[in-house]
Amino acid sequence: MPLPSVKSIPDATRQINVVGASGGIGRALVACLLDRFPRARIAATHHRGDIPFEHDRIAWQRLDIRDPGAIAAWSSRFGQVDWLLNCAGYLHGEAGGPEKNIRSLEADFLLENLRVNTLPTLLLAKHFSAPLKKSGSPILATISARVGSIEDNRLGGWYSYRISKAALNMALKTLSIEWQHSHPRGCVAALHPGTNDTRMSKPFQAGVNPQQLFNPEYTASRLVKLLSQLDPGQSGNFWTWDGARLPW
Template sequence: MYQNIAVIGASGAIGRAFVNLLSSSYPSATLYAFSRNDTINRDKTALRNVLYHEINYQDESSIENAAKKTIETGPLDLIIVTTGILHDGELMPEKSLHDLSAQNFRLLFEANTILPALLIKHFSPLLNLNRPAVFALLSARVGSITDNKLGGWYAYRASKAALNMIIKNSAIEIRRKHKESVIIGLHPGTVDSPLSLPFQRHVPEGKLFTADFSAQSLLKVINHIAPTQSGQCFAWDGQRIEA
């Protein structure tokens, strides 16, 4: 089904799970795994159809060069972006207006909105024009304005809401040239990973997923998305998330 695949953010929990899943599910495909460090290279001997490359997310020229590396084997049928940040060191989601910080807003928007936008800029022109192609980016349910019932988490919610608008805009533009293209946001659920670790005690029983389960669920969503659904955001169970 997919001949050329790119996974960006391949060293994170969900990124690694996607690389392993896609490598085994499509053994004849060429899979490009991009990461800002070389920790993923530990899997090189096991995943022989995967080409590993480093990428500097803070350098647009590095993003552009990363995209160019995929041209060697033809256009891309599937692009998955699993990058993102919720907390880091002293950076934690805000509980109230008192906690707001311009620095935190900048960091989260750079990681969760600006970076994905630049990845779309440089990787979307490489989507296969001769067959259906999918560009999927991890978003989050908390980026939904309609679904927001609890408040808090100002910068993270806002950065993901902005990402969802980037995805919608991109879908409209890309569809003008490629009617069968799909660009969507994906909510992976709460995954047992360093990103969710400080908040896992609040997760209902049965709702803390392994990265493998999340990747498998999201791949099912990707494989059943129609071009008419491009620009939307979907949860791991296939349910559409309202803006």
């Protein structure tokens, strides 16, 4: 499917907030946004590590997105936010890794996936509702994953990650319906970035065709292009990095 029709490029003084900007895709997205919008102010969050890089137009904030109070406190610093982009995510870590079969399912791992991949977008939507409403064309977008598509699920496995991303997708779709009334000039989007060479995908890259393993800089540039072209009529969709639509 072709990219949606080209819309005017957003003004260069906008406020863009990027959550999970210390990750592979998040960091590349911030670098791309700095380049693409030379006067935009960016507020970016990191989590466990240090600030990834300094820049006079970036205000960094350490944020654990599992902490509702911390999200509320961060949101209270902003009058207007134009784009709110969530790039944080969880696939494997101390709580475990993706399940090959139902016997491997562990409650704590499933709940950790929901805590990181699902709930934060809802909390961000709640606490940034007012700052986004002040924008002329607000966007709230979260990086989901194709494996969160129920219709596209042909391989099975990865219960916790799939479930958390499918629930995220439902959250975004539901929010888009509320925004038709509350933020009629806005757009809500779920984004699939393709398979990217990041820390998250490292343990699972063996079977990936090298041509389909993207570097995050490429993905970031495609996502910024896509976001720049979205309008309210396209709200509530699940997009791939190249502007194609995915089934929910």
